[in-house]
Amino acid sequence: MAWRNTRNPYRILVSEIMLQQTQVERVREKYAAFIRAFPNVRTLANASLGDVLRLWSGLGYNRRAKYLHECAKEVSTQYGGKFPTDIPTLMTLPGIGISTSAALVAFAHGADEPMIDTNIRRVLSRVFFPLNMSRLSLDMSPRSDRELFQFAKSLIPKGMGREWNYAMLDIAATQCTARNHRDECPLQDLHGKVGDFVYKKPQKKFAQSDRYYRGRVLAHLAKKKMNIRQLESVLDLKTKDLRVLLRKLQAEGLVEVRGQNLQLPS
Secondary structure (H helix, E strand, O other): OHHHHOOOHHHHHHHHHHHOOOOHHHHHHHHHHHHHHOOOHHHHHHOOHHHHHHHHOOOOOOHHHHHHHHHHHHHHHHOOOOOOOOHHHHOOOOOOOHHHHHHHHHHHHOOOOOOOOHHHHHHHHHHHOHHHHOOOEOOOOOOOHHHHHHHHHOOOOOOOHHHHHHHHHHHHHHOOOOOOOOOOOOOHHHHOOOOOOEOOOOOOOOOOOHHHHHHHHHHHHOOOOEEHHHHHHHHOOOHHHHHHHHHHHHHOOOOEEEOOEEEOOO
8 A cells, every 4th residue: 555655644645535435445546646646735736626536536425535625725825735733733624534634643743643433443342342332333432533532542552653553454454344353353352252343324325326426427527528418318317306416516516517518627
């Protein structure tokens, strides 16, 4: 994973945003292409949102690209192109919460701060709060993320924030997995035998969902300008439903209307 071989906060941020709700293997190629096109925060800030969305196409959750673009602009204009090094200030930037800000200061600067993503939350809950895991639900942690953040921070060996977070991520991905937990998990003696870790609310079907059509609209517009009739044809979507979808995308700044044509933001 190329993002593990850098201390550059911009490149770490790109990887963290891409890895949200997206598997590592899908991110590898996109990350490399993104860094080639936008090697630093200023080149990203100076690019059009349309160019950013074109490169992002295929990763899904396109609002992530918009937030990343807005974040780059703010870092360039407000902080001279240098990322803040403290969590409270980082959390004021677009699209950056406590987990992403902790990842930035830990991976870029070695700070003893824990990132609390879904996987690390699962491992901490299994090991330290087993009674609350009987229903095996993702939202059964007895603490809020902020409280869990403070608890996890107390676990990090001094000066080992970067290593601790990577170790937790790797254990969660390869041993202490959500499903088909491995018996050779190094935490087995602490949490005992565990079952599958499942969502309390079932995941919505992706095909023909709102997110599915949003992605397809932006993927088509990444290639060329189109009008509503053309989009109707390629999407096989009713005019009424398509217009509702386009109004949402336009309100979010992800689509522009130019005359009869729709296009990505310039």
